[in-house]
Amino acid sequence: MLRVIVLGAAAGGGVPQWNCGCRICRAARGTHPSLQSTQSSIAVTADDAHWFLINASPDLRQQVTATPALHPRPGELRHSPVAGVILTNGEVDAVAGLLSLREGSPFTIYAHRQVLAILASNSIFNVLNAELVGRQPVEADRAFAPTLPDGSPSGIEVLPFVVPGKRAWYLEGHAHPGRDDDGDTLGLRIADKRTGQYFYHLAACARVTPALAARIGGAPLVFFDGTVWRDDELIASGLGRKTGQAMGHIAMSGADGAIAALADLGISRKIFLHINNSNPALCPDSPERMAARQAGWEIATDGMEIVP
Numbered sequence: 001m002l003r004v005i006v007l008g009a010a011a012g013g014g015v016p017q018w019n020c021g022c023r024i025c026r027a028a029r030g031t032h033p034s035l036q037s038t039q040s041s042i043a044v045t046a047d048d049a050h051w052f053l054i055n056a057s058p059d060l061r062q063q064v065t066a067t068p069a070l071h072p073r074p075g076e077l078r079h080s081p082v083a084g085v086i087l088t089n090g091e092v093d094a095v096a097g098l099l100s101l102r103e104g105s106p107f108t109i110y111a112h113r114q115v116l117a118i119l120a121s122n123s124i125f126n127v128l129n130a131e132l133v134g135r136q137p138v139e140a141d142r143a144f145a146p147t148l149p150d151g152s153p154s155g156i157e158v159l160p161f162v163v164p165g166k167r168a169w170y171l172e173g174h175a176h177p178g179r180d181d182d183g184d185t186l187g188l189r190i191a192d193k194r195t196g197q198y199f200y201h202l203a204a205c206a207r208v209t210p211a212l213a214a215r216i217g218g219a220p221l222v223f224f225d226g227t228v229w230r231d232d233e234l235i236a237s238g239l240g241r242k243t244g245q246a247m248g249h250i251a252m253s254g255a256d257g258a259i260a261a262l263a264d265l266g267i268s269r270k271i272f273l274h275i276n277n278s279n280p281a282l283c284p285d286s287p288e289r290m291a292a293r294q295a296g297w298e299i300a301t302d303g304m305e306i307v308p
Contacts, residue, residue: 001192002046002156002197002198003045004199005069005304006273006302006304006305008041009273009299009302010274010275010277012039012092014038016029024277024278024283036302037275039058040057040094040203041097044156046154046155050148051070051083052086054190056096057097059097060097060101063302064100070082078105083108084107085110087110088187089184090184091168099128101128101133108135112137112160112183112184118177119135120177138160139160140161140162140182140186145157153193155192158188158190160188161215162186162187163202163206164185165184187201199219199223202222203273204227204249204274205249206248213261216265224272225249225272226258226273226274226275226281227244227274227275227279228249228251228276228279229252233251233276240278252272259292269306270298271298271300282299
């Protein structure tokens with residue numbers, strides 16, 4: 001049976017962001033610590049013993065410490081239930097946590113060759129011992145079955161697919177280490193091969209195309225990009241100079257936003273994650289949270305456990 005744990009629900013920087021004095025970050029540090037959230041990642045298992053991480057956030061060490069299911073097995077000096085990491089993009093908040101997994105436990109990194117090329121071009125990722133940590137390329141629209149460290153089946157099948165997005169911001173103005181135009185932003189369909197349970201994970205998405213809507217329609221569970229409430233949110237709040245679209249993220253609200261785009265697709269459970277500290281929907285008593293809730297959406301929180 002599939003089980004999902006939300007390790008982190010926030011966008012890059014987390015909540016509170018280290019250098020941010022906005023209203024939400026101030027509240028998270030003071031009167032409303034429940035607003036605190038680490039950077040986006042989930043863990044999924046089909047056997048309750050071996051786990052696959054979807055993205056490795058910079059907060060991964062903290063997330064593992066806070067999640068008993070990811071602790072070493074009792075009586076073992078060195079052990080980890082983490083069998084693999086599946087990367088959906090090459091942004092800092094998706095790959096930096098790999099550096100916390102450098103202490104000698106075997107696992108496999110699964111990613112599109114565009115993202116693997118980014119890792120290969122940066123020698124700091126060589127701290128991951130190649131004899132223990134494999135790097136397995138995946139292809140869009142071709143399902144793969146991640147394996148356990150001993151090579152046995154995990155019981156999970158993953159179908160990656162390209163979604164509208166953009167390359168990592170730190171590559172803007174530079175040649176991409178990869179060769180393709182697609183593959184920098186992936187969505188995932190994750191399924192239990194035995195039970196047929198499945199869900200979708202889209203931590204980044206710039207827009208909902210007709211093809212994407214057709215793909216995820218009728219799903220029992222969708223985790224979806226909830227970075228900003230409105231496209232010009234960072235500009236209007238004085239926190240940045242880019243729109244959500246310029247960063248490769250669709251807004252929650254608006255005629256072209258995620259709430260409207262996914263409204264009539266028959267999805268049983270819809271959960272926003274990768275939520276920026278600027279997003280007023282983080283606040284439980286805000287009009288934006290009420291609007292999202294009335295539209296059938298949940299806001300992910302760290303530690304949330306879900307069975308699709």
